[in-house]
Amino acid sequence: MARNDQLLGTLDLLVLKTLQQLGAMHGYGIVLHIQRISDELLRVEEGSLYPALHRIEQQGWISSEWRTTENNRRAKYYRLTAIGRRQLAREEQKWAELVRGVAAVLRFA
Amino acid sequence: MSLRSRFLSVFRSAQVEQELEAELQAHVEMRAADSIDRGMSPTEARHDAMRRFGNMTRAKEDARSEDLLVWLESLWQDLRYGARGLRKSPGFALVASFTLAIGIGANVAIFSIVNSVLLRPVAYPHPEQLVMLWSTGTQTEKFGSSMADIKEWRARNHVFSAIGSFDYSALTLSAPGQEPERAHGAEVTANFFGVLDVKPALGRNFAAEEEDYGQRRVVLLSYGLWQRRFGGDPGIVGRTIRLNTFPYTVVGVMPRGMPFMDNRQPADLFVPLSYKPGDNMATRENHYLNVVARMKPGVTLKQAAAEMNVIGGQLAHEFPENAGMGIKIIPLEAELVGDTQKTLLVLLAAVGFVLLIACVNVANLMLARAARRQREMAVRAAIGARRARVLRQLLTESLLLSFCGAVVGVLLAFAAFSVLRNFLPDTLPRFNEIAIDVNVLLFACGAAVVTALLFGAAPALHASRSDIAHQLKETGGNVTLDRAGKRARSVLMSGELALAAVLLVCAGLTVKSLTRLLGVNPGFDTRNVITFSVPLYGAEYGSTEKAVQSHNQILAQLHSIPGVEAVAYSTDLPLGFGGGWGKLVSFPGRPAPASRADVPSTMFQLISAEYFKAIGTAVVAGRAFTDADDATGQQVAIVNQAFAHKFFGSANPVGKTVLMDAPPGLASTHLAGEPQAPVRVIVGVAADIKDDNGLSQPPLPRVFVPVGQAKGEGGFRTGLYCLRMQTDPMAALASIRAAIHEFDREVPVVNPRRLEELIGISASTQRFTALLLTLFGGVALLMAAIGAYGVISNSVAYRTREIGLRVALGASPAGVLRLVMGDAIRIALVGTAIGLLLGDIASRGLRSMLFEVRPGDPLAFGAVAVGLIATALLASYIPARRATRVDPLTALRTE
Numbered sequence A: 001m002a003r004n005d006q007l008l009g010t011l012d013l014l015v016l017k018t019l020q021q022l023g024a025m026h027g028y029g030i031v032l033h034i035q036r037i038s039d040e041l042l043r044v045e046e047g048s049l050y051p052a053l054h055r056i057e058q059q060g061w062i063s064s065e066w067r068t069t070e071n072n073r074r075a076k077y078y079r080l081t082a083i084g085r086r087q088l089a090r091e092e093q094k095w096a097e098l099v100r101g102v103a104a105v106l107r108f109a
Numbered sequence B: 001m002s003l004r005s006r007f008l009s010v011f012r013s014a015q016v017e018q019e020l021e022a023e024l025q026a027h028v029e030m031r032a033a034d035s036i037d038r039g040m041s042p043t044e045a046r047h048d049a050m051r052r053f054g055n056m057t058r059a060k061e062d063a064r065s066e067d068l069l070v071w072l073e074s075l076w077q078d079l080r081y082g083a084r085g086l087r088k089s090p091g092f093a094l095v096a097s098f099t100l101a102i103g104i105g106a107n108v109a110i111f112s113i114v115n116s117v118l119l120r121p122v123a124y125p126h127p128e129q130l131v132m133l134w135s136t137g138t139q140t141e142k143f144g145s146s147m148a149d150i151k152e153w154r155a156r157n158h159v160f161s162a163i164g165s166f167d168y169s170a171l172t173l174s175a176p177g178q179e180p181e182r183a184h185g186a187e188v189t190a191n192f193f194g195v196l197d198v199k200p201a202l203g204r205n206f207a208a209e210e211e212d213y214g215q216r217r218v219v220l221l222s223y224g225l226w227q228r229r230f231g232g233d234p235g236i237v238g239r240t241i242r243l244n245t246f247p248y249t250v251v252g253v254m255p256r257g258m259p260f261m262d263n264r265q266p267a268d269l270f271v272p273l274s275y276k277p278g279d280n281m282a283t284r285e286n287h288y289l290n291v292v293a294r295m296k297p298g299v300t301l302k303q304a305a306a307e308m309n310v311i312g313g314q315l316a317h318e319f320p321e322n323a324g325m326g327i328k329i330i331p332l333e334a335e336l337v338g339d340t341q342k343t344l345l346v347l348l349a350a351v352g353f354v355l356l357i358a359c360v361n362v363a364n365l366m367l368a369r370a371a372r373r374q375r376e377m378a379v380r381a382a383i384g385a386r387r388a389r390v391l392r393q394l395l396t397e398s399l400l401l402s403f404c405g406a407v408v409g410v411l412l413a414f415a416a417f418s419v420l421r422n423f424l425p426d427t428l429p430r431f432n433e434i435a436i437d438v439n440v441l442l443f444a445c446g447a448a449v450v451t452a453l454l455f456g457a458a459p460a461l462h463a464s465r466s467d468i469a470h471q472l473k474e475t476g477g478n479v480t481l482d483r484a485g486k487r488a489r490s491v492l493m494s495g496e497l498a499l500a501a502v503l504l505v506c507a508g509l510t511v512k513s514l515t516r517l518l519g520v521n522p523g524f525d526t527r528n529v530i531t532f533s534v535p536l537y538g539a540e541y542g543s544t545e546k547a548v549q550s551h552n553q554i555l556a557q558l559h560s561i562p563g564v565e566a567v568a569y570s571t572d573l574p575l576g577f578g579g580g581w582g583k584l585v586s587f588p589g590r591p592a593p594a595s596r597a598d599v600p601s602t603m604f605q606l607i608s609a610e611y612f613k614a615i616g617t618a619v620v621a622g623r624a625f626t627d628a629d630d631a632t633g634q635q636v637a638i639v640n641q642a643f644a645h646k647f648f649g650s651a652n653p654v655g656k657t658v659l660m661d662a663p664p665g666l667a668s669t670h671l672a673g674e675p676q677a678p679v680r681v682i683v684g685v686a687a688d689i690k691d692d693n694g695l696s697q698p699p700l701p702r703v704f705v706p707v708g709q710a711k712g713e714g715g716f717r718t719g720l721y722c723l724r725m726q727t728d729p730m731a732a733l734a735s736i737r738a739a740i741h742e743f744d745r746e747v748p749v750v751n752p753r754r755l756e757e758l759i760g761i762s763a764s765t766q767r768f769t770a771l772l773l774t775l776f777g778g779v780a781l782l783m784a785a786i787g788a789y790g791v792i793s794n795s796v797a798y799r800t801r802e803i804g805l806r807v808a809l810g811a812s813p814a815g816v817l818r819l820v821m822g823d824a825i826r827i828a829l830v831g832t833a834i835g836l837l838l839g840d841i842a843s844r845g846l847r848s849m850l851f852e853v854r855p856g857d858p859l860a861f862g863a864v865a866v867g868l869i870a871t872a873l874l875a876s877y878i879p880a881r882r883a884t885r886v887d888p889l890t891a892l893r894t895e
Helices: A002-007 A011-022 A027-037 A046-058 A082-107 B003-012 B014-037 B042-051 B056-064 B068-088 B090-119 B147-156 B192-196 B223-230 B301-318 B332-337 B340-372 B374-382 B387-423 B438-464 B468-473 B483-519 B544-559 B611-615 B641-648 B729-743 B755-762 B764-798 B800-808 B813-844 B858-884 B888-893
Strands: A024-026 A062-068 A074-080 B130-136 B160-174 B181-188 B218-221 B240-243 B246-253 B269-272 B290-295 B326-331 B529-534 B564-570 B581-584 B601-607 B619-622 B636-640 B657-659 B679-686 B702-706 B719-725 B750-754
Touching: A011 A024, A011 A027, A011 A046, A011 A062, A011 A074, A011 A082, A024 A027, A024 A062, A024 B014, A027 A046, A027 A074, A027 B014, A046 A062, A046 B014, A074 A082, A074 B014, B014 B042, B014 B374, B068 B090, B068 B387, B090 B340, B090 B387, B090 B438, B090 B764, B130 B301, B130 B332, B147 B160, B147 B301, B160 B192, B160 B269, B192 B290, B218 B223, B301 B326, B326 B332, B340 B374, B340 B438, B340 B483, B340 B764, B374 B387, B387 B438, B387 B764, B438 B483, B483 B764, B483 B813, B483 B858, B529 B729, B529 B755, B544 B564, B544 B719, B544 B729, B564 B601, B564 B611, B611 B719, B636 B641, B641 B679, B641 B702, B719 B729, B729 B750, B750 B755, B755 B764, B764 B800, B764 B813, B764 B858, B800 B813, B800 B888, B813 B858
Parallel strands: B181 B269, B218 B246, B601 B702, B636 B679
Antiparallel strands: A024 A074, A062 A074, B130 B290, B130 B326, B160 B181, B160 B240, B160 B290, B218 B269, B240 B246, B529 B719, B529 B750, B564 B719, B581 B601, B619 B679, B636 B702, B657 B679
16 A cells, blocks of 8 residues: 555656656556556556546546557547646646655755 | 546546446456466456556545535435436336335335324323223123222222213204204213313313202313314303203313324213212112223322222122122223234234335346446446445435335325225224324335335345456446346345235235125124114103103104014114123022122113014024013013023023022112012023124123013113115115104114124224235235246346257247246245245234134135246246247347
């Protein structure tokens, strides 16, 4: 469960960033990508991912369309919208501030 | 907007739902494919993929569900979602809620009776302090008390704040230019309403001196009579009305809706109970008064019983007439319920079974629906809904259904009740008070909740447990049923048949018992006989002799009506409708019993000459009375067979003598100023007539004496008439009224009815029970048929492929029919067998309510078995027929 707790509040950021890096991707691909890039440190649970994707889509940060995968399967692909790109920038900045703040507290002896 | 509600709002549209499902399925398949590539087995890979649908949402929901507002919000969502779901399958919703409506409605109707009769407290202040006091004897368990005894009880006890008493009574209410009316009510002691603690709405209660004979004639009116007869005249108090041709002053009007005792009889008015000095009725011998007493605060029933026991012992010792007598104390509430409790509880149990069957049927429908909704449930589980959450959603739907059922059910109960009212047994106490009140509505709500849990729990548990991966793999909209579901439905179906069998067995037994009861020879011939009573209470009928003369004149008038075959009057009617009286009897020449307590008693009835001819009873030995049996001739009597058998064994009693009194030397019932009872010669034996003991019991010994010979054996004014006509006797009612009015305009014709009505009223409790149980049994059978149909058609749908394959491989339609019907036969046999076993146990509880039918009656059980199995098979045959027409090509192409 520890992994999940780490992800609290950061899932949106990870999803948006992944889509920025990959262009368009389906849910499963997003899970795999985050896992691979983080050297298996981060694992997104499917049960959290889909609600998050739908919520983000509702907010207009991403859009979706049905496409065929390389293995000839039908899957729903998500891509960043313009608003999503701005949101990602905001989230990245917030994250950086959070990391700086936490690091400062940790360094204080 | 919370994440989840927003998510639900997305989830709500059917298109989005489908899309989401497809998306998740794609995900699972991709994950599984990758895992298989890495060497995992396909099954393991799929499970692994499913397991990954994770827990974060759950954690969030856990945190949030502690918030009541959120909980309410989600409940509202569940309700709306449930309502939408039901709207989407209107057929299911209609059938299910209608089934529940019948089940709940029947329960509400019966409960409303139980509520009024058994549960609602008697409507007097502190009813727990009120008791009834009865006399007990060596031969009779419980009977009325004498005024002389009541006075002793009042003087000697320390446990009651007051003892009052009453006698049911009827008075002729007349007014110039109006049809005389028989007003029912009671003669009450002056303190009576004080004991009940009821004050008149208008005017005042009786004063103590108004008990003194001839002081003043005063009357208290009931609210109903005041409204009906006097238009609610606010100035009624002080006015004079005519009762039994005497002027009575109205002193008050009782409150609206005041119950009078068990409310079985209407109570229009009350007059003081008073005796003229030396009145026969006030003696220690005349045990006819009902006694109501109020215990002092803090006195327990046990203490009161102990003290009355002592007093009863004292009186038995001090007064020879009281030898062998005691006092019995019964709480008023228990007294009023009487023996109806058992009947009502049986009906309540039966109607509970109906509800259970309805639950089983709806549970079956829900299981079938759950099978159709498995994919929906799987998707919900996949996106992170916890099992408990899904369960709650399903139960909310069940509650919604059962509350729809309850609302319709209560309406049905209202409707049913107006019909049912006509069938309520005349012996049902407090039935005027029966109404649908808050208790009943609470009961309906409770029934709805319990019902929802009963029919909703199993299908919900089953559905929420469904294997997500498996379900998501399923393609197409095929209606399927997994093995566990199919077994569950078969078990439910068997259970339903078993419950129906129990009900049908009980219904069968009570119906057979009723037929037996109605088939009993009552000892009289009801064809074309009308009965009515003619009370003679004017000053001109002041004695029994004068009353007899007048009745004889009326008799002559009635004889002249065309078409009359025979007409007679008497002091009693069959089946206890006349309220005849008992007397001590002794046999001159036989040794006297040791004490007064051992002197036997018998029923006693005065009859005019043609009585046996008029009611159609055979005189089996000796002769009937004739007009020659008058005061001057030999004093004679006719006894019934029960009397002959009890006192003469196999000997012929004709020619023997009887005395309607204790033997000489033992305290005589003779009153000063009245002639001694004469020794009578028995001139005939009449066939037994069913009496107060009812149709099911043998009658009591009885002595008949000619009206003209009554001597020191009790008097009468009211003649109970029987008139045998050649054709329909009710057609003669106008002529009868005219004949009696010609005699005296102020004399009413009371309670005219056919003789067979007496039998109907006498058997009304049994008829009511049999009618309702049959009704419940019929509903159960119908529901069982619907249930069987549902289960088998579902099984056919489930096995379409298999059947198609068999047909393709050359199975004949008959073979397919056998295959499908095999299921039905197994279910029907198991269910019926269990039901008959349970029915055997249940019917033992009915034993005391059955007449000439044993609880294990083979005919009833056989009929139920055959009927139930035939019904189940017939209901299954329709879907089974459909299976034989399965086109193998279509069937095989479905997957």
